[in-house]
Amino acid sequence: VLLTALLPLTTVLSLWLEAPIARAQVDAAGPPLDLAALLLRPADLPEPGYGLSSARLLGLDEEVAGIAAPGIIDPVELSTRLTEAGWQRRYVSSLIRLADPADPTSEVEANVLSTVTEYVTAEGASAGFALLDGELERQNPSAVDLPNITVIGEESELTRVEVFDPATGDPLPQLNLTFRVGNLIGDVLVADPRQAQPDEAQILSLGQTLLSRFEAESADTPGLGSGVLRLRGDAAGPDLLDAYTQFDGIAVPLTGDTPATLAAREAAYGEATDVYEIRHSLNLSGEIPPYYHLTMSRYTTTRLAAAAIDDPPTSTELVGSVETALVSGAQSFGDESQTYSYLVIQADGSQSEGFQIAARVGERVALLELDGLPAVPLAVVEALVAQQVACMEAPDKRCEPAPVPADALLDAGFSESSAGGDPAALQPASDAGVDGASYTSPTHSYTIAWDLAIWNVSDVTSQDGFDQLVLSNGPSSVYIEGYADGAGDPTACLTENIATLRAVEGVTDYKLREDAVGRPLAGGDSTRAFATYDLAYLSPSGERAGFVNFVECRTLVPGESVVVITLFVAAEEYESELPVVEELLTALTLPGAQPAATPLTTDRTYRGLSFTLSWNESWTPRDDTALADSDRIVLDNGMSIVTITGTALGANETLAACVESVAAALAAEPRSESVTPVTNAAGSPIGGEDEAGAFALYRFTTDATPSVAYIECRPTLDGASAIQILQLVPEVAYNDQITARRELLDTLES
Incomplete structure (x- = not known):
């Protein structure tokens, strides 16, 4: 529950360089680049059976959070350097081939990832290329640059990386191609366990496919990806899908699609040439949490678009038994619109209620749906549609992300999500408990002091009984957290925290560390429990690095609360960092106790x-x-x-x-x-x-x-x-x- 805030860890199956992707710089007054249209699609691959697994657009905060895992690079420094380079946005896409393409639970046979990152200028993109390439080489000793490749774009690099299957220990070689053209940087990563080594000729061919799209005029893309209303903020929840699901008249296979489900989507798209979908499960609580689904369709003529409005709208996401009803006298949007209420009755008998509004502007039709239990008010859906239509009517059709209408949904009966003190849902309270080089927990009164020449405060939070202090010195990040768990049981606390970290997406090879004679580094007593683990972490951007993770739980108040000490340190720095961290933790003092984080004492006595x-x-x-x-x-x-x-x-x-x-x-x-x-x-x-x-x-x-x-x-x-x-x-x-x-x-x- 508590470790999800420590490492924003997200789904990427393999390593690829975090360098951004770009194409020849576009006049700032022209239409925005449709980054989603530039990346690889299943039809681009030489082997059939691939499906789109995940895709999303990243902002700077998400980019930094993905790269700056503890011990890799300071997030403030990284954000500053990317901003100075003119970093704008990044779009990532993953194509997966399953052993059984119709069974989403079957084994992954191969994975092809592609990314595109946009900078303001070509000079900035070149600086970003060098910055993030240097970080890859420093953090991944297994990464080997291959010489004498065909240069793609203005600069490029082909890198071989060897990771290991956490289940079998077998090597999983990967190839990563990074290239820059103008103000765009592109990445392609191929991971195929069926091959002893991924095919260099294949990845270079895929890179050429991307390059040709980067160099094409922006008018060659449908432009839907830059014109859809994305929701952002604490209540937005994760992007379930942010991608073209039909492109140039061809439906894009999704991972797990059967021929029947693919045919059903094609039928639902009708005469549309291009379809873009956004899917969010919002981070609000209810009997059924609110679900946001936006489909933007483009037609060749306004007549075909108008015909789509005249027909009852068909969603590709409403499943179960659906009851719809036209809402007469509803507010009108764009050139024309239709509003429907709907009720979804699931197989388990649960019901969600909401509204879908189809609005047309020229040859584009937006179908926006929002439902949940309690029922979503019509006014909430209308407000979102108004924002989407404003984007469609704008000269460049650009659509900036919008905040979730959380207040209106709370008024409707939803509640803020709570994970029992989960810090992922908390906002940092500025300097709560910090006084110079010391800290006192506002809620639980434990204290710690540190050397300002060595440690910096990376974050501090105090909310709803959960206190967190994060100290970092570069290679190491130390999290000290206090919270009421209703038990004060260090063993249960340790078990819960370890299980949470082990399950975080991006964490692999999570294994208990042993001493020189094979004994596990774990133990405890009635007031203390701890364990040390080795792990590999794949960031959202594909950066892979090894860490040592130490977690210790101590009883604060028996039967009531605990303090958790968590260390993340780069694996190659562990031995040299250990005495530095131990010295820090000797200064941690629990209420009414002597320094408690470690039994090592300053008089050199155990x-x-x-x-x-x-x-x-x-x-x-x-x-x-x-x-x-x-x-x-x-x-x-x-x-x-x-x-x-x-x-x-x-x-x-x-x-x-x-x-x-x-x-x-x-x-x-x-x-x-x-x-x-x-x-x-x-x-x-x-x-x-x-x-x-x-x-x-x-x-x-x-x-x-x-x-x-x-x-x-x-x-x-x-x-x-x-x-x-x-x-x-x-x-x-x-x-x-x-x-x-x-x-x-x-x-x-x-």
């Missing part, structure tokens, strides 16, 4: 459930864990990594068996190769067991480096638990590191 340990300045803590039946500290001195874990012994488990279990875990670690006992001159394994404990030495190789593992298990005073000690060190440095280990272990007490 106080766990079964042992305590101290260290000098040569050691740096890398991880600490307090589990229900064990606890752990990981220390690093630059040459050795020492892990000390307190864990319960099995009923008949010996200390020697404890050592063997650690060795087995090391051998099972994929990064550890050739794990074998170290032997003495007589060929006997070095090791032993007595009342004080058991130990053994093992050789292994990791990343081609010969290394040694010292493993020891000591009993605790009660004899029911053991303290496992694991030292990992390069073989050439082992003798020098024996003293460092012994001095450290001299401070170990159980």
Whole structure:
């Protein structure tokens, strides 16, 4: 529920460069470019069976939100640089081929994505091309630019990217072509798991198809995509469809279309040559939330358009049993219009009520529908139609997005959507709780302070009992949130937050992170629960990057509320960022408690459930864990990594068996190769067991480096638990590191 605001994560199946697309610059006084008409359609592809899966027009805020995932790039900086470059808008489209084209749940066989982005000038587009290409190369080490391709447009780049199937781990190679012509930048991405490598000749051919459209005159496009009334704002909800569904007399197949459904749409379009559809499920609550559907049709003559108005309008979206009735004496719009009330009775017996108004201006007809339960008032639909008709009557027929008439719909009985404190529905309250380099939760009174030279406030929110502070230093973003969950249960809180993040569109390869010997980095007790995950994230623009995600839940008030600490850090920066984040979180203080976000203390002492340990300045803590039946500290001195874990012994488990279990875990670690006992001159394994404990030495190789593992298990005073000690060190440095280990272990007490 709470993580949906942390990462605006949206549906893209593969990586493609975020560079915008454009064609030769058009005189600002002329008609706007119809970006939707420029992109690839199923008929452009050499293989049949593709359908339009998704398409939408992005504004700057959506563009920035898609690229600036935590740890990738600062959103303020990105927005500023794109604005300076003259970024205008971007249209994205995804074509998918299913294993069974008539079954939308069948496996995706291939995906072709295309985008077009418009800048004010060609110079600005060139700057945007370089800006976003640089970000791709920095964020995606697997991206490889292919040399010696045929240059498309004025500049172009062909990039090969290898991602991995989260279910099987199999490689999924992709090809991304980016090119610029004038003030437009185009992208084509091909992902086809059926091929060992996507066909370079095919993607270049598709790029040429886009280029030819960019270079054509704007009069060659129907112009519907720039003339439809889109709804925006908090209540708009996601775009379900924003695309041509018929182009130049040919119906565009949608993903999951059967021959029957495609034929039904063609029949509904009648004599229209081009049809554009907008579909929104509005972000308001009701027994049936309000649903907005706009169909803009273009005819070759005004006579054919007028005939379409005379016939009862047919919607391609009204399903179930539909009852319509002409509204006599209704307000007139455009050259002529007809207004109908309708009632949709679904198979489950639910009913939604609303109005559809068909209005004609010249050779264009707009059919606007809005329904829900409670019934949508006619005045709301009429107000929207008036705005749409004004666009149709304008000289350039341009239509700017309009806000959802939320107040009128609330008056009709709908309510604001609420997800129990879901921050996705909240607006930030400026500086709520922030005072210089410190923060106090307005609702829950926990506090934290930070170093202004390292951390910046990215966002702060306080509304309806939900308090959120977001701190960022570039590679890392830390979210600290407090809210009432009615339980104060850290385990349930962690489970809910992890499940929400795992389900976010764009998140793949979400796997629990493990330590060097394969143990999961997760645990907790009655007041604290945490876990660390590796993940890959595909932004709405197609940027793919790896992250480490740490989530910790702590009880604020038992039975009432929790505080959630969430870290997102670029995977390649995780090790270097860990001590920086740990230092920040030591300053988090809960009401009536000492700093609580981490048990690591400034006096270099770890106080766990079964042992305590101290260290000098040569050691740096890398991880600490307090589990229900064990606890752990990981220390690093630059040459050795020492892990000390307190864990319960099995009923008949010996200390020697404890050592063997650690060795087995090391051998099972994929990064550890050739794990074998170290032997003495007589060929006997070095090791032993007595009342004080058991130990053994093992050789292994990791990343081609010969290394040694010292493993020891000591009993605790009660004899029911053991303290496992694991030292990992390069073989050439082992003798020098024996003293460092012994001095450290001299401070170990159980």
